[in-house]
Amino acid sequence: MSTSTTSAPPPGTQGPPSTNSPPRRGRRPARTGRRRALRRDWQLYSLAVLPLLFFLVFRYLPMIGNVIAFRRFEPGGSIFGEQWVGLRYVEMFLSDPTFWQVFRNTLWLGGLTLVLCFPIPIVLALLLNEVRRRALKRFVQSVSYLPHFLSIVIVAGITMQMLATDGPVNHALGWFGHDPIRFIQEPEWFRALYVGSEIWQTAGWGTILYLAALTTIDEDLYEAARIDGANRWQQIRHVTLPGIRPTMITLLILNIGTFMAVGFEKVLLLYNPLTYQTSDVISTYVYRTGVESNSFSYAAAIGLFEAVIGLVLITSANQLSRRTVGTSLW
Secondary structure: OOOOOOOOOOOOOOOOOOOOOOOOOOOOOHHHHHHHHHHOOHHHOOOHHHHHHHHHHHHHHHHHHHHHHHHOOOOOOOOOOEEEOHHHHHHHHHHHHHHHHHHHHHHHHHHHHHHHHOOHHHHHHHHHOOOOOHHHHHHHHHHHHHHHHHHHHHHHHHHHHHOOOOHHHHHHHHHHHOOOOOOOOOOOHHHHHHHHHHHHHHHHHHHHHHHHOOOOHHHHHHHHHHHHOOOHHHHHHHHHHHHHHHHHHHHHHHHHHOOOOHHHHHHHHHHHHHHHHHHHOHHHHHHHHHHHHOOOOOOHHHHHHHHHHHHHHHHHHHHHHHHOOOOOOO
16 A cells, blocks of 8 residues: 655745635724723823823813914903904004013023023032031031922012111121112112022922932943043033033923013012013013903913923923934923
């Protein structure tokens, strides 16, 4: 009896495809994967509901009101204005010399705040990182954090009382034979007064993120730098600063985005008609124009202009950071 045998294909060749192999399964739809992740981690996703509602109600829905920048709004009428006027209010504030004065004041205060208030927390965090006595480090941190928890009203009140004509600062100047200085009433002192109070209130709190970033730097890098003969300043320059650079860039982009939004509450509490020349900024001008003078459409046009400038600044800073250092928000 003979049996039939099937010869194997020669090496390097493939046999005919099997007709009994099961069909290849397609890729799982991305939508199904998201649904499974939502069912599995719904407790975590539920934590985002309240923040999303907050931004929806208090950030995005009010944007609809920007339409009155192009419509004539009358109190008691439609919330979307009564008549379409196009770019009339934009042309009004572009030709208003008062607007350009407050625009320059905003640039001055925003620029000084960015240049002075941004690097000081970095320097303070680096100094605190070098402190080896834990008790001293905690004491300095607590003292520097405390002003952040004070209300802006309290900070403004302390500033005005300290710099009043009969306040402690003028009393100290009197001991040296100097005449009292009217810090609150003199326009040339407002910028130093505002920026100084801003540094005092925010410098300590701003170090928290940098101190957290410093803890992520590998200690082996410092050990390798010491073996190579690097001193403390060289270690800070070549190890510490590159280690916290992503945090620095992220916070810088965010600060640039809020460049035009100079602190409205503090300016409103510290300024007065005598200092409008240097203290009046876009936000306070919008407040007086819209709320006190009932020119809501004109104020909405100015506010929309400020928002557009902020959007351009943060987008440009993000693109520049991505191309130069490879770090960006999106």
